[in-house]
Amino acid sequence: MVESLESMKMKGNEPLSTEKRQPISLTFWIDVGNAAVGDYSTYMILYMYVNGVWTPVSAKTITISIKYTENLIIGPSIITAYPGYTNISIQLKNLGLGYAHGASLTVSSQSPQVSVVAQCIWIGEIPPQSSTNISIPLYISPALAGSIAPLSLAINYVNACGFSRSLTSALYLSVVQPIPPQIALSISPSTIIAGAKNNVTVSIVNNGSTTIKGITISFTFPQQVILVNGSLKWFIDELEPSSSASTSLILTSIGVSSSESVTQITATVTYTDQYGISRSDVIPLTLTIVKPATLIDVDIEPRNLTPGSVNELTLIVRNVGNATAYGLDLLATLPQFLIFKDFDGRWCVGDLKPGEERVRVLTLIVPSTISSAIQIPVTLSYWYA
Secondary structure (H helix, E strand, C coil): CECCCCCCEEECCCCCCCCCCCCCCCCCEEECCCCCCEEEEEEEEEEEEECCEEEEEEEEEEEEEECCCCCEEEECCEEEECCEEEEEEEEEEECCCCCEEEEEEEEEECCCCEEECCCEEEEEEECCCEEEEEEEEEEECHHHCCCEEEEEEEEEEEECCCCEEEEEEEEEEEECCCCCCCEEEEEECCEEECCCCEEEEEEEEECCCCCEEEEEEEEECCCCEEEEECCCEEEEEEECCCCEEEEEEEEEECCCCCCEEEEEEEEEEEEECCCCCEEEEEEEEEEEEECCCCCEEEEEECCCCCCCEEEEEEEEEEECCCCCEEEEEEEECCCCCCEEECCCCEEEEEEECCCCEEEEEEEEEECCCCCCCCCCCEEEEEECC
C-alpha cells in the first residue's frame, strides 16, 4: 500500500465556524492524476483558532481506494428480426478493467406492434474484459415486415466504486419476412386392402436448406380407416437439410362399399424453424382403399411324366391377388393308379401374402400302362381378414 498521495492535490483550506455540538460536513475534490490502482493514505489535521493562534486539536488518517472502472457497450445497433414470436440476441461487453455488479436490462418499445415479452432481464455480474449474450423475447406484428422498429434499452448496474449507473441505448429491428422451410410428407404404399392389416410407411423429408427442430406430426384418420398399431403422434428431435425420417403404421379399413375409394389422412406438422419461429403445416396424405381380391394359382412342373418309373413333380401355389390368403389348405383328389410317396393329397400351405408362392416336391410312380393325360382335381380353402 502506498503511504501517501504526493501526486494528489486536495483543495479546501478555508477556516470554518460552527456552533457548539453542530456536526460539520467536509467535501474534498481529489485529483488522482496518474496514480496507480490501490489504497492510499492521506492525513487531515483539524486546528482550532483561539486568541489569534491556530492550535491543532485532532489528526485523522483517511484511506482512499482507487479502483478500475467499467466501460459497457451494447451491440449490434441493428438486428434482423422476423414477425411472430421470436428471440433476438444482443451482446453486452465490458471493455473496462472494473466490475459491473447486479446488472439488469430494461427493454421497451414505442411501437404498439412490437410487444416485449420480458421487459426486465436479470444479467448479474459482468467481469472486466468480458462479454455476455442476452436473449430478448418479442412478439412482432406481421404488419411490420419490410420496416424498421426501434427498441429502447437501459442497463442498470453498480460499479466497482459502489455507485449506481445506467447505460441507455437504442436498438433498431429490421423486420423481414422469413423464408419457410420446405417439408414434404408421403405414405407408401398409398393403396390399402379393405378388411386386411396393411403395413404402411409415412416419411418426412426436409427439402429446405436449414435445420428444423422439435417436430411433432399428429395424424387424423378418416372414419373408415382404423389405426391398428402405431402412434397418433410422431416426435422427431431435428431434421437437417436433405434428411428424412420414417415411421410405420398398421392400418385397416371397414365399411367400404365400392370396389375402390379414395380418402385422406390429415397430418399436422409443427416444428421450430431456423429463425426460432414456431410453425405449423397441415399436409394431406391420399390413400386409396380397394376391396380384397384373392386369386390363388396352382401349377405343376414338369407337365410330362415318364410311365413305368419314379417321377418328381413340383407343386407350386401362388397368390396373384391383392390380399393375404390366411389358413390356405390344398386338397388334391389323387387317382388310385398313381402311387405317391408321403403325400395323401392334402397340403396345409398356411398364410400366403400377395405375390408370395410356396413350393412342394412330390415323388410318384406312374404305371407303365398309362399313356394318356391325367387330371388331378384340386380344392383350395382359405380366408382373408
